Amino acid sequence: xxxxxxxxxxxxxxxxxxxxxxxxxxxxxxxxxxxxxxxxxxxxxxxxxxxxxxxxxxxxxxxxxxxxxxxxxxxxxxxxxxxxxxxxxxxxxxxxxxxxxxxxxxxxxxxx
Amino acid sequence: xxxxxxxxxxxxxxxxxxxxxxxxxxxxxxxxxxxxxxxxxxxxxxxxxxxxxxxxxxxxxxxxxxxxxxxxxxxxxxxxxxxxxxxxxxxxxxxxxxxxxxxxxxxxxxxxxxx
Numbered sequence: 246x247x248x249x250x251x252x253x254x255x256x257x258x259x260x261x262x263x264x265x266x267x268x269x270x271x272x273x274x275x276x277x278x279x280x281x282x283x284x285x286x287x288x289x290x291x292x293x294x295x296x297x298x299x300x301x302x303x304x305x306x307x308x309x310x311x312x313x314x315x316x317x318x319x320x321x322x323x324x325x326x327x328x329x330x331x332x333x334x335x336x337x338x339x340x341x342x343x344x345x346x347x348x349x350x351x352x353x354x355x356x357x
Numbered sequence: 358x359x360x361x362x363x364x365x366x367x368x369x370x371x372x373x374x375x376x377x378x379x380x381x382x383x384x385x386x387x388x389x390x391x392x393x394x395x396x397x398x399x400x401x402x403x404x405x406x407x408x409x410x411x412x413x414x415x416x417x418x419x420x421x422x423x424x425x426x427x428x429x430x431x432x433x434x435x436x437x438x439x440x441x442x443x444x445x446x447x448x449x450x451x452x453x454x455x456x457x458x459x460x461x462x463x464x465x466x467x468x469x470x471x472x
Contacts, residue, residue, distance in 0.1 A: 249400070287447070287464040288401075303459065335400055345391070346460060348400035 247272035249349035251336050256354045260328040266321045266352045268336030275341060277319040281305055282333040282351070291334075294319055323354070330356040359384050361448050363463035371471050372440050378433040378466045380422075380448030390431040391449040391460065392422055401447060407431065418442070443470045 249270045258264045270277065278293040290303030292311035300311055310322040319336060333353050337346040360383045370376055382388060389408055393401040405416025412424040422433045431448060448463045 285464065288460075288462040290459055293459070337401075345403055345406060348393075348402070350398075350400045 247274075247347070249336055249338060249347060251334075251349040251352050253352060254350070256352055258323075258326045258354065258356050260326060260356060262326045262356075264323040264326055264354070266323075266334050266336075266354075268319045268321070268349060269317055270319075270336075270338040270347075270349075271317065272338055272340075272347065273316070274338035274347075275316070276339045277313065278337040278339075278346060279303075279309075279311060279319065279321045280335040280337065282335055288335065291321065326354075326356040328356055330354065359450065359461050361450050361461050361463035363446075363448055363466050365466050366464070367467045367469070369469045369471060370438055373437050376433075376435040376438045376442075376468070378446050378448075378468065380431045380433065380463060381429050382431060382448070382450045382461075383429065384450050384461075389451040390422070390424060391451070392416065392420070392431075392433050393447045393449060395445045395447065395465070397444075404433070404446075438468075438470050440470045440472060443468055 252267045276295050279291040280288040282288050289305045291305045291309050293301050294313040297316045312320045333351045335351050336349040339346045362381045391406045392404040394404050395401050404420050405414050407414045407424045415421050420435050424431050445465045445467050447465045449460045451460050
């Protein structure tokens with residue numbers, strides 16, 4: 246078995262601030278993903294990475310940067326937080342592109 | 358366009374009753390189909406998945422789903438629900454034809470089990 250750890254669990258930011266979310270997995274999975282979950286809008290893919298140093302844009306990449314410096318970690322940066330923004334960011338990983346994705350517990354973002 | 362529709366935003370059932378959560382998908386290639394569950398303040402957990410073969414797949418905690426290709430559906434079922442099944446359920450589709458690993462999720466169905 247394995248586990249996905251996301252830090253921090255809660256993140257409160259200010260409008261315009263750059264915010265970084267981190268994700269670690271010990272599954273030894275190749276592919277990692279970042280999703281944004283908004284109430285009533287399901288999950289939307291922000292970025293994914295099929296291997297170390299690879300980055301692929303998802304449907305919601307504008308306003309975000311990502312970094313995959315190691316196979317086990319995948320970071321997401323909100324480049325400029327929007328006022329009153331509230332969402333959950335979920336990290337996931339899988340063995341290969343089309344396989345089952347395993348999810349972390351999420352980081353809850355609130356921008357004041 | 359690829360999409361997943363879960364027509365019921367919220368379903369309420371009594372404990373011990375049977376359950377069906379509906380899912381319809383639109384996908385041009387060969388779909389991989391998934392059901393995930395999300396308990397409060399947690400990430401998503403896989404309930405079951407369908408790749409090929411027997412169209413009825415068994416999952417964890419007594420859940421099953423049936424792939425009906427002619428209807429583009431993958432409904433989730435359980436014979437007798439427990440209060441602990443209260444959660445949000447997501448249907449998702451992925452594919453093997455020109456796909457690069459993206460899961461397309463439905464908006465989710467919130468299940469409330471009443472005692």
